[in-house]
Amino acid sequence: MYVRLHTFEVVAIDPQTKARAGILRTDHGLVETPVFMPVATQGAIKALDHRIAAALGYSILLSNTYHLYLRPGTDALRALGGLHQMIQWAGAILTDSGGFQVYSLGALRRILDDGVEFRSHIDGSRHLFTPESVIATQRAIGSDVMMSFDECVGYPCTRHDAESALQRSIRWERECLHVHQNSAPLYGFRQQLYAIIQGSVYPDLRRQSIEELCALPFDGYAIGGLAVGEPAETMYEITDFCTDLLPLDKPRYLMGVGSPANILRSIALGVDMFDCVMPTRNARNGTIFTTRGRINIRNQRFKFSHEPVEPAWNELGVEAHSLGYLRHLFVSGEILGLTLATWQNLAFYRWLVRTARQKILDGTFRQWSKEFLEQYYPEQG
């Protein structure tokens, strides 16, 4: 007899906050939560071999349905055996549904009742995403966690617009679940499906979204439509409101978040999963996150410094390169600078989240988090 294990389990709850330590089960291994997922939009972390991410302890990557649908395309994805096989990644993969990307296309997209018509940002060709097509593409990708297709709204957004987008999202997400339940994975392993909670900054809409979607057997729940320009305090308030209503036994994923402070504060609100371009994009701009603070590596003051970029390099799993060398690589336009900076930032994010998890298990998360943020952001002290 086949026993289907729960795909998610909470193993500890912090007594002083809503922070949780959990385990997400996929057919590509276990994922300890809270987790930060490096962004590999087109099947590659920008400037870093994902084998290095694996060596840092990352067990799940985020990739993107919209981008992979356009390039290499679903026919190539199938020919190459799905995304895991294509990129040679043994861990888990979550794919965003493309809802946020087609929303971001602005004038290039038109929202219809049954989907979104858009023009490719690459060649202007015309395409239609529907709940059914988005699940089919994620079947071709073979992601362990698929996201439902939703309609994103920006900030600010009128209550009227937020409500009509929400109704459409709920209808599309129901349909995604239906398609999911009536189709089979292509590569012999299970795929989970998460719903995305919308409702902008309106608590009653958020509540409605949660009530309708949590009545359905999704494997997890994302909080979408935040980190789109609203004040950080608003983001925390809506997140707090949502996690009070979301089921305790399902993973919560706060999409597109965020800075070290955003992540620690959201973990305290009961969020389990995060993704953000910040560590990788900032790396390529020369902004380096280290355990002693955030620095701009191009700064002249590092020119002669033989101090290691990361004092705890051994603990974090990075090379012991000096500030002076990394600065030289950036000033000289060497690609290796982008690689080493990305490596460092992802090592830091991994360290941050795995330390947070350990502190939750130890029951000291609240105090540690407070002290860490005070020393990390002294200007806000």
Added chain:
Amino acid sequence: MYVRLHTFEVVAIDPQTKARAGILRTDHGLVETPVFMPVATQGAIKALDHRIAAALGYSILLSNTYHLYLRPGTDALRALGGLHQMIQWAGAILTDSGGFQVYSLGALRRILDDGVEFRSHIDGSRHLFTPESVIATQRAIGSDVMMSFDECVGYPCTRHDAESALQRSIRWERECLHVHQNSAPLYGFRQQLYAIIQGSVYPDLRRQSIEELCALPFDGYAIGGLAVGEPAETMYEITDFCTDLLPLDKPRYLMGVGSPANILRSIALGVDMFDCVMPTRNARNGTIFTTRGRINIRNQRFKFSHEPVEPAWNELGVEAHSLGYLRHLFVSGEILGLTLATWQNLAFYRWLVRTARQKILDGTFRQWSKEFLEQYYPEQG
């Protein structure tokens, strides 16, 4: 008593060609010759962490005096403990003297009797390179093998111009040797000094260059002023002429060469050391060297191919990525594509040269080389 070992030893000579297998001794380890030196102009291999080059078996890198003098500058090089320490490279380093780079500046440089005045390609600032300053910069770099400062000429070059450049080069190189013998390394390990044979395509000038420079105690001899636009056959003829005259017990380094065919044919002529941007630069343009031939990875025919880029990936020490994935990375503009292509090309070059060495030791170099080139360049068969 301190016994100074010979810095170079020939361990085998091919009975059918002039090919040699040797060992170059440095204070940063042994280098088996023939050797190909990856180009790390500014203290980094473009798009590839040099730890991967080390893992591929590379034991010596090439870097550049001109570029490092401008950036990070000799003061920073000294503050960072020299180039080995700065880039965290445990192997050997050879530095070109900057003669070729200032020659390449064209209108930005003026050749004087005692050196070359030039303007920086970065900010237009004015600088002077002399034999003395070039050795001082290479002391600050701390390269295991320093190159003498010479005056390069292009192709074609009149006999008159070649002769006057040669006289100046010989004078400068003598002075480099004098400065070398009367100055100490900065970081506690030995630095060798090589001379550069010039004389363009004129055998009598090449002979004069060799006779004058080989009478002096340089540690090795480079053949310069080739691979600057002359026909390949001319390059082979001049190389052949030079290696007939060069001392058997000193390493011979053919600067800036070359393609797989150039390297195998020059090994047959008795050359021990090579460097070239070809494997790294071509990689970034999507030209991939593999054991089954050279390919352009952007080609549409690879879109659906799950064949590995390199069939002998395990033997060469590369990841088993598919042609389809590498093509996707290039078409999508992912930096990881540049990294994986560079990795592959340097793995191929390393395989080519270490196989050549083994065949010399086995006494089968001539036959192997002939067969390899016939199958690698079928269009020339």
